[in-house]
Amino acid sequence: MDEEYDAIVLGTGLKECIISGMLSVSGKKVLHVDRNKYYGGESASICPLEELFTKFGANAPDESYGRGRDWNVDLIPKFLMANGSLVKLLIHTGVTRYLEFKSVEGSYVFKGGKIAKVPVDQKEALASDLMGMFEKRRFRNFLTYVQDFMQDDPKTWKDFDPTTQNMTALYEKFGLDKNTQDFTGHALALYRDDDYLNRPALDTITRIKLYSDSLAKYGKSPYLYPMYGLGELPQGFARLSAIYGGTYMLDKPIDEIVLGEGGRAVGVRSGNEIAKCKQIYCDPTYVPDRVRKKGKVIRCICLLDHPISNTKDALSTQIIIPQKQVGRNSDIYVSLVSHTHQVAAKGWFIGMVSTTVETDNPENEIKPGLDLLGPVRQKFVSVSDYYEPIDDGLQSQIFISQSYDATSHFESTCLDVLDIFKRGTGEEFDFSKIKRDLDLEEQ
Amino acid sequence: MAMVKVPEQKVILCGEYGVGKSSIFRRFTNNTFVTATDRKSTLGLDNFDKIYRIGDRNIKLQLWDTGGMERVASITSSYYKFSEAAILVFSLDNPSSFHTLSQHLLDIVTYAETAKIFLCGNKTDLVTEPPQISDAEIESFCEQCHSLITNTYRISCKTNEGIEEMFTDIAYQLVNSNRARLELQSMEKHGFKITQSTEELSDDSCLC
Ligand SMILES: Cc1cc2nc3c(=O)[nH]c(=O)nc-3n(C[C@H](O)[C@H](O)[C@H](O)COP(=O)(O)OP(=O)(O)OC[C@H]3O[C@@H](n4cnc5c(N)ncnc54)[C@H](O)[C@@H]3O)c2cc1C
Ligand SMILES: Nc1nc2c(ncn2[C@@H]2O[C@H](COP(=O)(O)OP(=O)(O)OP(=O)(O)O)[C@@H](O)[C@H]2O)c(=O)[nH]1
Ligand SMILES: [Mg+2]
Numbered sequence: 001m002d003e004e005y006d007a008i009v010l011g012t013g014l015k016e017c018i019i020s021g022m023l024s025v026s027g028k029k030v031l032h033v034d035r036n037k038y039y040g041g042e043s044a045s046i047c048p049l050e051e052l053f054t055k056f057g058a059n060a061p062d063e064s065y066g067r068g069r070d071w072n073v074d075l076i077p078k079f080l081m082a083n084g085s086l087v088k089l090l091i092h093t094g095v096t097r098y099l100e101f102k103s104v105e106g107s108y109v110f111k112g113g114k115i116a117k118v119p120v121d122q123k124e125a126l127a128s129d130l131m132g133m134f135e136k137r138r139f140r141n142f143l144t145y146v147q148d149f150m151q152d153d154p155k156t157w158k159d160f161d162p163t164t165q166n167m168t169a170l171y172e173k174f175g176l177d178k179n180t181q182d183f184t185g186h187a188l189a190l191y192r193d194d195d196y197l198n199r200p201a202l203d204t205i206t207r208i209k210l211y212s213d214s215l216a217k218y219g220k221s222p223y224l225y226p227m228y229g230l231g232e233l234p235q236g237f238a239r240l241s242a243i244y245g246g247t248y249m250l251d252k253p254i255d256e257i258v259l260g261e262g263g264r265a266v267g268v269r270s271g272n273e274i275a276k277c278k279q280i281y282c283d284p285t286y287v288p289d290r291v292r293k294k295g296k297v298i299r300c301i302c303l304l305d306h307p308i309s310n311t312k313d314a315l316s317t318q319i320i321i322p323q324k325q326v327g328r329n330s331d332i333y334v335s336l337v338s339h340t341h342q343v344a345a346k347g348w349f350i351g352m353v354s355t356t357v358e359t360d361n362p363e364n365e366i367k368p369g370l371d372l373l374g375p376v377r378q379k380f381v382s383v384s385d386y387y388e389p390i391d392d393g394l395q396s397q398i399f400i401s402q403s404y405d406a407t408s409h410f411e412s413t414c415l416d417v418l419d420i421f422k423r424g425t426g427e428e429f430d431f432s433k434i435k436r437d438l439d440l441e442e443q
Numbered sequence: 444m445a446m447v448k449v450p451e452q453k454v455i456l457c458g459e460y461g462v463g464k465s466s467i468f469r470r471f472t473n474n475t476f477v478t479a480t481d482r483k484s485t486l487g488l489d490n491f492d493k494i495y496r497i498g499d500r501n502i503k504l505q506l507w508d509t510g511g512m513e514r515v516a517s518i519t520s521s522y523y524k525f526s527e528a529a530i531l532v533f534s535l536d537n538p539s540s541f542h543t544l545s546q547h548l549l550d551i552v553t554y555a556e557t558a559k560i561f562l563c564g565n566k567t568d569l570v571t572e573p574p575q576i577s578d579a580e581i582e583s584f585c586e587q588c589h590s591l592i593t594n595t596y597r598i599s600c601k602t603n604e605g606i607e608e609m610f611t612d613i614a615y616q617l618v619n620s621n622r623a624r625l626e627l628q629s630m631e632k633h634g635f636k637i638t639q640s641t642e643e644l645s646d647d648s649c650l651c
Binding site: 037039047069087090091096097098099100101102224226227228232235236238239242243244247248249250341 | 487488489490509510511512514515516517519520521522524525553634635636637
């Protein structure tokens with residue numbers, strides 16, 4: 001440990017692992033440390049099942065749960081959008097070669113007390129029971145407009161300026177009713193509140209296009225999920241970093257960040273060892289005095305021995321409960337993965353309900369989501385604070401990532417990472433660089 | 444972006460640092476040997492494919508190196524996933540690399556349950572008389588492992604002794620044991636890799 005590095009990265013969560021990989025690839029000498037003895041921090045998938053039960057202080061699982069080792073349970077639920085930025089990052093870094101994916105089978109939205117499949121193309125829209133006959137026509141016209149829309153070709157804008165006119169105006173142009181607006185905004189454009197209605201329509205159009213482009217890639221839904229769970233993602237980036245020379249240390253408590261002149265970080269201390277460095281990259285848990293609380297998120301992991309009703313027994317699904325449907329300010333997300341992804345024993349399913357906390361009784365807030373799951377064999381609830389850094393790190397050279405909030409998804413993950421990289425190195429990450437190197441290596 | 448089924452047989456190298464895993468990898472990829480043993484010599488080694496012809500069948504071995512993670516930390520469990528075979532390497536001149544094999548073996552059976560395991564003693568050129576690790580010791584280790592070990596090899600990366608033979612035999616063992624499995628493998632059980640379609644390759648390298 002007693003050596004000098006260009007950068008020390010603390011924590012092996014997804015963001016830190018991506019950053020570590022990008023720094024190593026850019027030729028920096030990196031030391032990557034975690035206080036835990038496993039990779040992934042909060043983005044780890046817990047295995048075996050016994051460990052999950054222990055973590056939440058529950059009695060050990062009985063034999064009906066099958067082999068504990070067949071389980072890999074994510075602590076933070078997410079899917080990847082097939083055409084989204086995390087997938088692009090995976091492709092550009094070559095990390096995709098370490099992973100295998102399955103498409104998520106269905107995407108549903110909650111409306112009027114029950115769930116309905118999110119219609120994604122004109123054919124599905126016409127068959128959907130989310131809308132009446134005339135509304136279907138209008139929605140179809142709207143989808144056609146979005147699909148034909150090209151940002152650099154104003155002819156396709158059809159007398160509407162999406163850079164100045166807001167989304168409400170676009171909905172009005174097509175005469176879409178409130179219900180249709182609701183699932184379009186929340187289940188297709190994936191907004192978590194209604195602020196987007198008053199902003200220029202361009203962002204929403206882009207998101208809906210992303211949704212349908214992603215869908216076009218693999219069929220059943222626009223979402224992908226990695227075999228063996230999300231914990232494979234940070235590990236893939238950690239391998240990238242190691243391949244390019246990054247040094248890994250686990251199970252290493254960090255006692256202090258050593259500061260030098262002007263409050264600049266010059267190293268980290270663990271016991272009486274000190275590793276010197278020019279910069280530090282870390283998650284909020286390593287620097288409690290340099291972050292502030294931004295909000296709270298509740299997540300509930302549910303172990304089920306059956307699929308979710310009305311999803312055609314899908315082995316994986318996402319259900320979005322738009323805020324308005326249940327009188328809230330933020331959406332509730334329900335996701336389901338199962339034995340088919342090697343994250344649960346045969347015949348088992350893992351449901352996850354999550355949302356941003358709005359009241360003093362968060363467990364009550366997720367009830368609409370839990371109700372959709374049906375009988376739950378075992379439930380683990382966690383409420384966690386999420387944090388953001390108090391400054392940009394330029395002065396201290398300590399660059400801190402934001403916590404994974406309920407509202408956090410892989411898009412914000414990638415944006416945060418790219419932004420941190422840029423602040424830390426003063427340059428944009430050069431994606432073309434790695435791709436070329438890896439190509440060479442493959443010859 | 445097509446769904447690509449992965450026909451390669453992933454073969455991973457396991458064992459203490461310094462036993463010669465990267466050297467085996469280098470022999471496999473471009474049949475070279477380097478004596479330097481600094482961290483740098485392992486840089487950039489990831490995985491490499493090579494096709495072996497066994498009887499009337501082709502099989503593609505895809506060899507993976509650890510990336511040197513085992514130096515201080517443990518190897519990620521991901522490394523083991525989807526592997527069909529693991530080469531458990533020790534150094535014939537280094538008894539401690541032999542005595543710690545059981546830990547590596549445990550990792551393999553934990554994270555790559557179905558992988559076939561091959562034991563490989565490297566650096567035959569450094570074996571003295573009497574040998575630092577006796578044949579009896581190696582045999583008794585294999586017995587203790589309840590025949591988890593499919594075969595044992597002695598090689599030298601320096602002299603190139605036994606290396607081609609080892610890989611050919613591994614290919615042969617995999618073809619035989621997998622004959623049925625290879626044919627049955629379906630998208631059902633496996634996921635797919637994300638690959639880049641040609642049209643996207645031409646697209647710029649911007650993330651937005
Ligand atoms: C179990 C579960 C819980 C979820 N919880 C939440 C949640 O609490 N809050 C939430 O907002 N989403 C939530 N989602 C939605 C989900 O995280 C993301 O919308 C989806 O994963 C996007 O995948 P991606 O990041 O790979 O694609 P992205 O990379 O995000 O897609 C790229 C483009 O999509 C747009 N985009 C897509 N979704 C969003 C979004 N939600 N916010 C901003 N931009 C977006 C971005 O503009 C970006 O340019 C949840 C999903 C699941 C399955
Ligand atoms: N004499 C001799 N030396 C060898 C042989 N194989 C490898 N070495 C040397 O052993 C040292 C370690 O080899 P590596 O291939 O780097 O070992 P590794 O297991 O990949 O180790 P790390 O990457 O450092 O974890 C190097 O100095 C090699 O030159 C061999 O067959 N004979
Ligand atoms: Mg090596």
